[in-house]
Amino acid sequence: MPIPPEVTGEEIDPDVRQELMSLPKGLADDVARNLVMVAQLIDEEPEKAYGYSRVALRLASRVAAVREAAGFAAYATQKYSEALAEFRAARRMSGGVELWPVMADCERGLGRPERALAMAGEPEVQKLDKAGQVEMRLVAAGARRDMGQLDAAIVTLQSPELASGAVHPWTARLRYAYADALLAAGREREAREWFAKALEADKDGATDASDRLAEMDGVEFVDAFDESDDIDESPAGEASEDAGAESDVDDEGHRDADKG
Template structure:
């Protein structure tokens, strides 16, 4: 039953976040000691903008599991509850953690947003520019360039921002990565839509009850690793389907990796040239410039 609630929560997250949150809370009521349940509730709470709950549940998941996979989500939830400084603290603390490339990129993007919250646009831009664009996996690169485009627009460079957004979209198409503003598929939901449908399912027969008695007892005690594995497997299934792109869609894309890399190099060179031009102009008009500025 817990696994069904998690599957429903995952399938409804983009289509009906409120209902997904209800399913996650129902799973929490039955298996609060299972790490993936706390994770599901934290993510669902984030989607419905219950940021205090999201931070609490995701931190609990992190403590139980030892995983840092949701550190960027925790940081963004801190921003959501008006504490951008906490997000920046998480970025600073992450220097001592072994984060994978995607997680590190997401955390940098959130930290740049936190800088923007504090009206430090220059600081936000520096955070992103410090990242090595050429060493990012496709998904992280798409998100990083899109975030950089937003910062550039805020910083008064719309033309360069348009170039980065276009390159980000083309990279997304070429690699089968979601850009982020796609509409969710209304036909992609799960069959189980309400908490009541799960809770009111027929009772198991005496033989089935006897077979499952041991598993139920272990679940209630929070001590069954088999139960956790089963729940995690069920919860992971819908997540994988969200990023599926058809072979036909990929085949229609004509952009090659070499073309993407060449275009990225050109944009970075243009940006560097623009920065040098601005610096030269400032030096010519102002003989003595504060070095820090």
């Protein structure tokens, strides 16, 4: 797959670059450039990112960072079985636990929420950092919902991290997931409160909390200009009282995505 000439591979994370040092320099550079393309495309064009990840995998399948990148690219394209296999390989090579939550979420994607829940109770969870533990909680709550256990999902999300007023990178998604679970359980007033709290913490637009709030408030986007209004089919000289009345409409309104 072609790679733009401005992509040199030097853009890669220093830790990944260190892993690639085990390869011959030319090969390491090729792998690095493909990994840069994965990182650049995975959010907006995941299928293209997946293609670059497969090239990197063919070139350096014994590098943990490459297996991890291939896993995330497969995950982004909902190839959950493939993603899980790559994450397991990366974990065997690195010995870390960072991928545990996303591995559990792959189990959900494969229609095995009970396995995801089992993973949430494994000792590996205690070795995760705070962000990883929150992510695991989100996955576990999602598994509960997959199984139709809404009340249990709500309880799973109730935690010191949810109650805290401090804002962390994961705060908006945690609050959003809680609001969404409350809404699914019919607790609309509480759900609206937590969507608002999610929006307050969501500085990067990681969720569509603003849209959810607008929907709950019955607000919709309307076109400020309708081309049909530009065509006056009334006889020349006729008074336009009716048209004036019709144009007297309320133009208030505003209507992403967790991704969780």
